[in-house]
Amino acid sequence: MTDLSLNARGLNDRQPWTLERIGVHAVLLLFVAIALGPILLVIMNSLKTTPAIFGGPFTLPTSETFSLAGYQRVFTRGNILINYRNSLFVTVTSVVLTVVLSTLAAFALVEYRVRGVAILAGLFIVGVMLPIRLGTIPLIEIMIGLKLMDTLWALILVYTAMSIPLGVTLMMTYFRTVPTELKEAARVDGATEWTTFTIVLPLVRPGLAAVATVTMLPIWNDLWFPLILAPNKANQTVTLGVQQFVGQFLNDYPALLAALTLGAVPLVLLFAVFSRQFIRGLSAGYGK
């Protein structure tokens, strides 16, 4: 922080390397190293033989120590492909349902200023902070009643319910920015409410992306509901699959590291692509 206090010569100075700039980069690089170091350490060691993992955890794999045996064991002994399929199905379905249903609801909550609409909107907004896990016991009974226990649809319904409040809250902020004239013009031309909605929809497209990215992560990463509502081997998600695999192969370091890498990498890549939408969604969704 002290570097900030140094009086930087000429603030509009375009000279590339002032002390201030060096200080800022140094702090940020240090934290990038802290954030990424452990992840890179795991990825790097997942590509090595067991003796090399213990012999020199910080050295890059060489032609002698390079080995994909860990990955081989994850694919043959684990269910990683089934896990991926399940996670993908659950996450995509829940996110699509959330985006569609939240958009419809948010449009109406912003559009129709009838009595009681504020209370209805409030009901959704408080849900952003609702600890839905605490309702797990009745949820189990509800799922048994619907004959959905130990199916992926149990997860989809719960995740959609969990994500809708954030989706509605976020989409409402986007719909508020749509000019009234546009909607009124459509209605004057005799458009139905549904047509008006479809006319407005392209204008809130950034909102759809924000909702999708911000609700995706907690769904993909959740351990609680897969553990309780869909623990069957055929229905395990990646998070649960990795958890179980790691429990079984505690001493097989190459396989453990490979499983962790496989669990982490897809989402990190996805986030790297959509980070702008994600960060906007996060701060707009909770920052109410």
Next chain:
Amino acid sequence: MIRPATARLSLLLFVLPALAIYLCFAVLPLLLSVIQSLFDSGKDGSSTFVGAANYIYLFTHELVSARFWNALGNNAKYFAIHVLIEVPIGLLLAAMLTSGVLRRSEGTYRTLLFIPATLSVVIVGFIWRLIINPLWGIVGFPLLGNTITALPTISLMGVWQYFGIPMVFLYSALIAVPNDLVEAARIDGATPWRVFWSIKFPLVVPQFGLIVILTFIWTFNGFDLVFALNGSAPGPNYSTDILGTLFYRTFFGSSGQVADLDLGATVATVIFTMMLAVTAIYFWLVQRRLKAHAT
């Protein structure tokens, strides 16, 4: 203009699907949980109203209440460590990102720094368990095997994962600070240090309340990290037991503990009430402050 009848019908049709799923699978289970905590279910499926008996049992039974207070205390520490370390780090990084000396690298830093927060807690737990395993030799001391160090160690893993969240909230608030304000101060000769503390910082103070309340809800809802590392009876000697694992153990059962759904619902309701109370106090304080500003 839309006719009121059309408006009401349209509202209903547009909102209904979202509302139905939200009520059925989020709101209703929570309410049913509260109701169940007032009943005692027999083995034959019968259910009798017992009033506060489950609560009295939870708070007075020697072993059960000891476990509850232990988990609550641990959870408070878990929360405190998160807030006390995450928030200053988040502020430091957000200040650096918005200091105005970065150009194209700003977005890259922000993305890289947030990556741990995108990982599943399970993966975070195992990554760190491998790294601090004495077998690997980076740390010589079994941090997770000691009753004093285990909880702080797990909390720090959580901090490592989530410092990006306060960073993003504070970053969003800092970039919203009007540029002419900052420019004016700079022309008057204020140092970047002064500009930050006298102009930017006061404008982002409300974000701290939001971050603290969200961290409170997330940490008191915590489960995954502790469960992934230490299972449902988190040792050593329950020193890393938090409310989430206690709740899971109560209704799901574990070795040495029979599942008890009614008591589980009671634990859930206690946690829920606590969260409601804290959130209500927070919003009440915020409202009051906003009103004070308005007059």
